[in-house]
Amino acid sequence: MADPKGFLTHRERENRPSRPVPVRIQDWKEVHGEQDTKVLQRQAGRCMDCGIPFCHTGCPLGNLIPEWNDHTRRANFADAIERLHATNNFPEFTGRLCPAPCETACVLGINQPPVTIKQIEVSIIDRAFSNGRVTPQEPEWLSGRTVAVVGSGPAGLAAAQQLGRAGHTVVVHERSDAVGGLLRYGIPEFKMEKSVLDRRLVQLRGEGIRFVTGMTVGGDGPDDLSLADLRERFDAVVLATGSTVPRMLDVPGADLDGVHAAMDYLVPANREALGSERGIDAEGKDVVIIGGGDTGADCLGTAHRHGARSVTQLEILPTPPADRPASQPWPTYPMLYKVSEAHEEGGERAYGVSTVEVLGQDGRVSGLRLADARFVDGRVELVPGTEREIPAQLVLLAMGFVGPDETAAPADVVPRTTRNTYERDASFATPLEGVFAAGDCGRGQSLIVWAIAEGRAAAAAVDRYLTGTTTLPAPVRPTDRPLTV
Numbered sequence: 185m186a187d188p189k190g191f192l193t194h195r196e197r198e199n200r201p202s203r204p205v206p207v208r209i210q211d212w213k214e215v216h217g218e219q220d221t222k223v224l225q226r227q228a229g230r231c232m233d234c235g236i237p238f239c240h241t242g243c244p245l246g247n248l249i250p251e252w253n254d255h256t257r258r259a260n261f262a263d264a265i266e267r268l269h270a271t272n273n274f275p276e277f278t279g280r281l282c283p284a285p286c287e288t289a290c291v292l293g294i295n296q297p298p299v300t301i302k303q304i305e306v307s308i309i310d311r312a313f314s315n316g317r318v319t320p321q322e323p324e325w326l327s328g329r330t331v332a333v334v335g336s337g338p339a340g341l342a343a344a345q346q347l348g349r350a351g352h353t354v355v356v357h358e359r360s361d362a363v364g365g366l367l368r369y370g371i372p373e374f375k376m377e378k379s380v381l382d383r384r385l386v387q388l389r390g391e392g393i394r395f396v397t398g399m400t401v402g403g404d405g406p407d408d409l410s411l412a413d414l415r416e417r418f419d420a421v422v423l424a425t426g427s428t429v430p431r432m433l434d435v436p437g438a439d440l441d442g443v444h445a446a447m448d449y450l451v452p453a454n455r456e457a458l459g460s461e462r463g464i465d466a467e468g469k470d471v472v473i474i475g476g477g478d479t480g481a482d483c484l485g486t487a488h489r490h491g492a493r494s495v496t497q498l499e500i501l502p503t504p505p506a507d508r509p510a511s512q513p514w515p516t517y518p519m520l521y522k523v524s525e526a527h528e529e530g531g532e533r534a535y536g537v538s539t540v541e542v543l544g545q546d547g548r549v550s551g552l553r554l555a556d557a558r559f560v561d562g563r564v565e566l567v568p569g570t571e572r573e574i575p576a577q578l579v580l581l582a583m584g585f586v587g588p589d590e591t592a593a594p595a596d597v598v599p600r601t602t603r604n605t606y607e608r609d610a611s612f613a614t615p616l617e618g619v620f621a622a623g624d625c626g627r628g629q630s631l632i633v634w635a636i637a638e639g640r641a642a643a644a645a646v647d648r649y650l651t652g653t654t655t656l657p658a659p660v661r662p663t664d665r666p667l668t669v
């Protein structure tokens with residue numbers, strides 16, 4: 185039972201403390217610090233334990249938010265983590281990285297700032313790790329069935345953990361040198377330190393999940409296996425290969441030196457944060473990031489840490505509103521002007537602009553020619569007379585991803601949808617017998633919370649395929665979409 189007056193006595197949100205900008209841009213460590221227990225209890229006490237908790241509808245995992253809010257209010261962290269883990273394998277990832285659609289759906293958000301659900305989530309799981317409450321949950325018996333998971337991002341990890349707990353023997357195949365997908369080398373250390381991922385992997389290994397890294401399924405290395413090999417050796421295969429093909433810029437000069445896909449910049453920067461040599465260097469340069477989303481913001485924070493002279497982020501869409509427009513009412517997830525931690529650290533943002541040409545000198549990028557853009561009948565039109573040039577010695581393309589690459593499952597083996605994702609039915613099964621698909625490779629570029637939810641749901645489908653029945657939860661269907669307008 186919630187505190188009946190909590191939301192009246194504490195009307196304000198108290199956010200997680202963050203390190204000062206001038207300090208944090210000197211290193212790669214996480215921006216946020218730990219929340220004080222008293223503040224956390226106060227914030228959890230603002231939850232009204234609604235009769236219809238709309239926060240549940242906002243969360244693809246169906247997290248039992250009012251239950252763990254109440255345990256947190258009472259500082260009962262042992263029960264809080266039990267309730268949190270009941271629906272989410274990796275709350276330390278979502279608690280740090282999720283855009284929190286639960287908060288925009290929170291009933292309190294109708295006339296007050298919503299409950300600080302995300303920071304309560306991360307505080308519960310971080311305390312659980314500190315207190316030794318995250319231990320391997322080994323299955324009671326083994327089914328004798330085997331499953332190959334391809335890709336070790338959040339979808340692959342969630343599917344592997346669920347299937348392992350159901351008694352199946354699971355091997356995760358990953359082409360990178362380390363496990364984690366975008367959590368490892370995409371998302372920067374300052375948003376989530378890799379040690380947070382590593383401590384969870386200790387649990388998965390303890391549960392019997394095996395990881396093979398440096399193995400490209402469909403690759404031509406001496407140790408690589410093909411999808412056909414996996415089908416022969418395992419009873420089922422889960423493709424969780426992510427959405428890895430970047431959308432590229434199609435204007436004159438886009439092939440000049442110094443123009444890179446965002447991941448070509450972020451991957452080495454993530455390795456640098458762990459002690460490797462610097463890859464693409466932004467130091468002293470005017471950096472322009474094309475694309476106004478999460479990936480662009482990660483490039484922004486990284487460029488500041490590299491000591492860029494200036495950083496400008498361009499977005500073709502018009503400036504979003506600061507507050508909910510009437511067309512995006514509660515409890516939908518509104519498209520608002522977002523100030524992420526990276527934006528707090530500086531840089532310029534320009535909305536409603538399109539790149540007309542990449543300018544160069546001696547084969548290297550020296551600037552961009554831009555023009556204002558407007559949408560007419562769903563098509564982009566350049567506004568006459570608005571062309572101008574800006575300097576740039578490094579241009580990063582963060583315009584999204586257009587589906588899985590061809591390596592693991594070429595389109596003639598696993599058919600693609602019109603969105604270039606793997607075709608699959610209502611039970612996550614591709615047309616290839618015994619082959620399932622979960623996460624961004626099936627849904628298209630999305631979020632960690634959806635990847636975990638899909639991994640859990642696909643695991644339930646695979647368990648049913650292998651045994652004829654399942655008790656594993658299936659929080660989402662392949663066709664489910666976020667609660668947006």
Ligand SMILES: Cc1cc2nc3c(=O)[nH]c(=O)nc-3n(C[C@H](O)[C@H](O)[C@H](O)COP(=O)(O)OP(=O)(O)OC[C@H]3O[C@@H](n4cnc5c(N)ncnc54)[C@H](O)[C@@H]3O)c2cc1C
Pocket residue numbers: 281282283334335336337338339340357358359360364365366367370371375399400401402403424425426427428450478479482591592622623624625629630631632633635
């Ligand atoms: C830079 C960036 C920042 C982001 N920030 C956020 C954020 O803050 N919050 C959020 O919610 N979401 C964020 N996202 C989106 C989120 O990371 C993805 O939605 C999520 O990681 C998808 O999980 P996944 O498991 O489907 O795929 P991925 O995490 O992409 O993992 C796929 C894995 O499959 C492996 N693989 C692919 N092909 C093969 C093969 N042939 N053989 C073996 N292995 C293979 C890849 O190496 C990779 O490790 C971000 C995305 C990017 C690019």
Ligand code: SF4
Pocket residue numbers: 230231232233234236237238239240249250253289290291292299301
């Ligand atoms: S909608 Fe908000 S106030 Fe209501 S139960 Fe969920 S978190 Fe608590």
